Amino acid sequence: MSPRARKTMPSAENAQRYPRTPDGRYFVVRGRLWRCSNPALGPRQRATLVEALMRARADVQRALRAGSREAERNARTRVHRAKVALGERGPVWWTDGAPDFNRRMAKNTPYAEWYSRLALET
16 A cells, blocks of 8 residues: 555544544535545555545646646546546445435534534633
């Protein structure tokens, strides 16, 4: 696994900094829910997808600096595809029929009570 992929793997530090919902579907940043990667992905597959995502993000930055709209569009498409493959976008990876609250404020979702208790603990 590359050093870049290792940096994006879950860690105890990230768990405290970006708490996960009790069901493991989302992590929270500044009160907003963000969908976690599909936990059913194997470590190698996940690492490969994360590496592709990081390369695509770097290519977005290069395209922006170069002022190339076509290169930017292509790189953003690759970012999107990697995120869908990771389960962070597109169809949800859970199978119980629960709705997707990705990118919503935690206080405006069924996670509101959990989130308010979390805020009191810190």
